Amino acid sequence: MSFVNKLTKEVNCKIVYYGPGLCGKTANLQYVFAKTKADSRGKMISLATETERTLFFDFLPLDLGKIGEYTIRFHLYTVPGQVFYDASRKLILKGVDGVIFVADSQPGRLEANIESLENLETNLVDLGFDLKTLPFVMQYNKRDMPEVLPVEELRAELNPRGVPEFEASAKSGDGVFETLKGLAKPVLSYLSKNKPM
Numbered sequence: 001m002s003f004v005n006k007l008t009k010e011v012n013c014k015i016v017y018y019g020p021g022l023c024g025k026t027a028n029l030q031y032v033f034a035k036t037k038a039d040s041r042g043k044m045i046s047l048a049t050e051t052e053r054t055l056f057f058d059f060l061p062l063d064l065g066k067i068g069e070y071t072i073r074f075h076l077y078t079v080p081g082q083v084f085y086d087a088s089r090k091l092i093l094k095g096v097d098g099v100i101f102v103a104d105s106q107p108g109r110l111e112a113n114i115e116s117l118e119n120l121e122t123n124l125v126d127l128g129f130d131l132k133t134l135p136f137v138m139q140y141n142k143r144d145m146p147e148v149l150p151v152e153e154l155r156a157e158l159n160p161r162g163v164p165e166f167e168a169s170a171k172s173g174d175g176v177f178e179t180l181k182g183l184a185k186p187v188l189s190y191l192s193k194n195k196p197m
């Protein structure tokens with residue numbers, strides 16, 4: 001994606017929330033949507049098939065920076081997390097400019113997190129991307145749950161490279177904008193390096 005609209009002086013960029021089933025991807029998106037002024041956001045769109053839903057919306061954040069005279073319009077997408085929706089996940093990753101991996105902090109979901117992260121890497125490689133060069137941040141979600149793994153353990157399992165990481169409780173909104181801003185930074189520098197206008 002990341003197409004440039006010379007008329008509105010906007011760069012469009014596609015952010016995908018990835019992660020296992022029920023980790024809180026949709027909750028992240030809903031929180032951002034709810035907290036964004038109606039006049040700077042588009043419609044929340046739900047692409048529904050019989051069995052699954054993809055949610056997305058775009059918005060123009062006022063405080064996430066510019067590339068020259070251009071502002072960035074973010075298009076946020078969630079993928080369906082359950083294992084068998086792989087074809088949809090791959091489709092949604094096409095043209096991605098940045099990925100937020102939402103990990104579920106509960107001990108019983110560690111395997112699912114690892115599997116989903118491997119699935120992300122595989123799908124990106126198939127599409128010609130490399131997770132090591134793509135803007136990418138990690139969110140440890142559901143920190144409010146009674147039983148969660150220590151962040152050190154999650155880091156060791158899911159983030160050995162040490163990409164920017166954020167704790168969150170997407171249901172109440174804690175950490176949601178911090179995560180998104182954490183991704184906006186590398187996205188901005190990636191776009192200004194790779195997409196000269």
Ligand SMILES: Nc1nc2c(ncn2[C@@H]2O[C@H](COP(=O)(O)OP(=O)(O)OP(=O)(O)O)[C@@H](O)[C@H]2O)c(=O)[nH]1
Pocket residue numbers: 019020021022023024025026027028078079080081082141142143144145168169170171172
């Ligand atoms: N306690 C708590 N619950 C959360 C949090 N984030 C999400 N949930 C709940 O977890 C459930 C699943 O959240 P979703 O946002 O629908 O998960 P998802 O990742 O979109 O799931 P799929 O679309 O199936 O892949 C919902 O009941 C949410 O309210 C959180 O940080 N804390």
Ligand SMILES: [Mg+2]
Pocket residue numbers: 025026027078079080081
């Ligand atoms: Mg969802």
